[in-house]
Amino acid sequence: MNIPADLKYAKSHEWARLADDGLVTVGITDHAQEALGDIVFLELPEVGRKVKAGEECAVVESVKAASDIYAPIAGEVVAVNQAAADAPESVNQDAYAAWLFKLKPDNAADLDKLLDAAAYAKVAAEE
Amino acid sequence: MAKQTPLYATHLRLGGKLVDFAGWDMPLHYGSQVEEHHLVRRDAGMFDVSHMLALDLEGAGAHDLLHKLIANNVDKLTVPGRALYSCMLNPQGGVIDDLIVYFFRPDFYRVVVNAGTADKDLAWIVQHAGDVAVKPRRDLAMIAVQGPNARAKTWAALPGAEAASSALKPFHAAWFGDALIARTGYTGEDGFELMIPAERAEATWDALLAAGVKPAGLGARDTLRLEAGMALYGQDMDEQVSPLEAGLAWTVDLAAPRDFIGKSVLAGRRPDKQTLGLLLEGRGVLRAHQKVFTAQGEGEITSGTFSPTMSRSIALARLPAGVAVGDTVEVEIRDKRLKATVVKPPFVRNGKVLV
Numbered sequence: 001m002n003i004p005a006d007l008k009y010a011k012s013h014e015w016a017r018l019a020d021d022g023l024v025t026v027g028i029t030d031h032a033q034e035a036l037g038d039i040v041f042l043e044l045p046e047v048g049r050k051v052k053a054g055e056e057c058a059v060v061e062s063v064k065a066a067s068d069i070y071a072p073i074a075g076e077v078v079a080v081n082q083a084a085a086d087a088p089e090s091v092n093q094d095a096y097a098a099w100l101f102k103l104k105p106d107n108a109a110d111l112d113k114l115l116d117a118a119a120y121a122k123v124a125a126e127e
Numbered sequence: 128m129a130k131q132t133p134l135y136a137t138h139l140r141l142g143g144k145l146v147d148f149a150g151w152d153m154p155l156h157y158g159s160q161v162e163e164h165h166l167v168r169r170d171a172g173m174f175d176v177s178h179m180l181a182l183d184l185e186g187a188g189a190h191d192l193l194h195k196l197i198a199n200n201v202d203k204l205t206v207p208g209r210a211l212y213s214c215m216l217n218p219q220g221g222v223i224d225d226l227i228v229y230f231f232r233p234d235f236y237r238v239v240v241n242a243g244t245a246d247k248d249l250a251w252i253v254q255h256a257g258d259v260a261v262k263p264r265r266d267l268a269m270i271a272v273q274g275p276n277a278r279a280k281t282w283a284a285l286p287g288a289e290a291a292s293s294a295l296k297p298f299h300a301a302w303f304g305d306a307l308i309a310r311t312g313y314t315g316e317d318g319f320e321l322m323i324p325a326e327r328a329e330a331t332w333d334a335l336l337a338a339g340v341k342p343a344g345l346g347a348r349d350t351l352r353l354e355a356g357m358a359l360y361g362q363d364m365d366e367q368v369s370p371l372e373a374g375l376a377w378t379v380d381l382a383a384p385r386d387f388i389g390k391s392v393l394a395g396r397r398p399d400k401q402t403l404g405l406l407l408e409g410r411g412v413l414r415a416h417q418k419v420f421t422a423q424g425e426g427e428i429t430s431g432t433f434s435p436t437m438s439r440s441i442a443l444a445r446l447p448a449g450v451a452v453g454d455t456v457e458v459e460i461r462d463k464r465l466k467a468t469v470v471k472p473p474f475v476r477n478g479k480v481l482v
Contacts, residue, residue, distance in 0.1 A: 038161040040433040061412045
C-alpha cells in the first residue's frame with residue numbers, strides 16, 4: 001500500500017499536505033482510488049467556499065459509484081485542480097500528484113489532529 | 128458464506144477483485160473495469176457466468192409448459208439450437224425473470240436464468256411443470272467469450288470448436304461434444320456463450336487465455352450491457368414492472384392465440400410508462416434511482432453509468448408515456464438538475480456508437 005510518510009490523513013481516506021506558503025493541499029489516498037476503481041468524474045468545490053472539518057466538499061465518481069470527499073480540516077477553498085477534473089483518470093494513476101483542492105486553514109495546528117502514515121495504514125488495512 | 132463457481136480459484140490466481148453478487152463470489156474486475164470494457168468492444172474478453180443457472184426441461188409437455196410460462200413464443204423456435212430471449216411473468220404481468228431458452232426438440236429445451244432469481248424461478252417452473260422433468264444443471268460452468276475477435280480466438284483455443292460452430296447464426300447454438308456453444312451474449316458484441324462440464328471449466332478458460340482472450344469482470348459486463356441497451360433484472364425490471372414498461376414489448380407475443388401467464392393483464396393495458404435511453408449533456412454520472420423531470424411528469428433512472436465507449440454518461444430510464452426521443456429532460460444529481468437528451472437504446476452495438 002502506498003502511504004507516503006510525509007503526509008497527514010483522514011479516516012475518510014483524504015490526504016493533506018501543508019506547504020511553505022501555509023496552504024494545505026488535499027487529495028484522496030492510493031487506497032481510496034484503488035477501492036473506487038476507474039475514476040471518471042470529479043466534482044470540486046467552489047473557490048472561496050468556507051468548509052468545516054469533516055464537511056462534504058467534493059465528489060469523486062468512479063464507473064462503480066459516487067464517493068463524497070470531506071474537508072480534513074477547517075478552512076477556505078483557495079484553489080481547485082482543474083487539470084485533474086479534466087482528466088479524472090489521473091487520480092488513479094497517481095493519487096498523491098492529482099490533488100483535488102487547496103485550503104487556507106483556519107488553524108494550521110488542526111493538521112496535528114489527523115492521522116500519520118502509520119495510523120492511516122492501520123485504518124486502511126482494517127477495511 | 129458466498130457460493131463459488133468452478134472458476135473461483137482461477138479468478139483468485141488472475142488477481143480478480145472478488146465481490147458478492149447475488150450470493151456468489153464473483154470477479155468485479157481484474158485490474159481495470161474500463162480496460163476490460165474496451166477489450167470486449169475492440170478485441171475479445173471472457174466472463175465467468177457460471178452463477179447463472181441452466182435448467183433442462185425434458186418431457187412431452189415441455190413445449191406446452193413454455194407456451195404457458197413465457198411471454199415470447201417458443202413456436203418461433205423451429206431449428207434445433209435456436210435461442211429465444213423472453214420474460215417469465217407473474218399473473219399480474221410483472222417480470223419474475225428474464226431468460227434465454229434454447230430449443231433442441233419439442234420435448235427438450237434448456238432455459239438459462241439469472242443467479243439472483245434462480246431459486247424462485249426453479250420453484251415457479253416446477254410448480255407448473257406437471258410431467259415435465261426440470262433438471263437444474265449446476266454441473267455446468269458457463270463462459271461468455273465476447274468481442275469482434277471472440278469467435279476466431281475461441282476457434283483457435285478449442286480444437287473442434289470451429290467445425291461445431293462456424294455455421295452458427297446469431298442466437299443459435301450447437302453441441303460441441305458434451306458442451307453447448309451458443310452465439311449469444313450480453314455485451315452487444317459478437318461471440319459465444321459456452322456451457323461446459325464444470326470439471327473442464329478451468330482448462331477451457333486457460334486455453335482461451337492462451338489464445339489471447341483476456342478475463343473481464345462483472346463491472347465491464349454491466350457497462351457493456353447498458354451501452355448495448357440490454358435490461359438487467361432487478362434494476363430495469365422486476366415483479367412490479369411489466370415488460371411493456373421496461374422496453375421489452377418486442378419480447379412479448381400478444382398476437383398469437385395461445386394463452387400465457389400474465390397475458391390477460393398486458394393485453395388489456397395501455398402502459399403509462401415507457402423505458403428509453405438518456406444521454407447526459409454535461410459532466411457527471413447518471414445513476415439508478417435518480418429522478419428525471421420531463422414535460423409529462425417525473426420519471427426515474429433504472430440503470431445509469433459512465434459509458435467508456437462514448438466517454439459520457441448514459442442511462443436507461445422509466446419515463447412517462449408521451450416523452451419522445453429527442454426531448455430534453457432534467458436529471459437530479461445531488462443538489463443540481465442537469466440536462467439530458469432522450470434517445471432510443473441501444474447506445475452502442477458491434478463497436479459503433481448509435482446515438
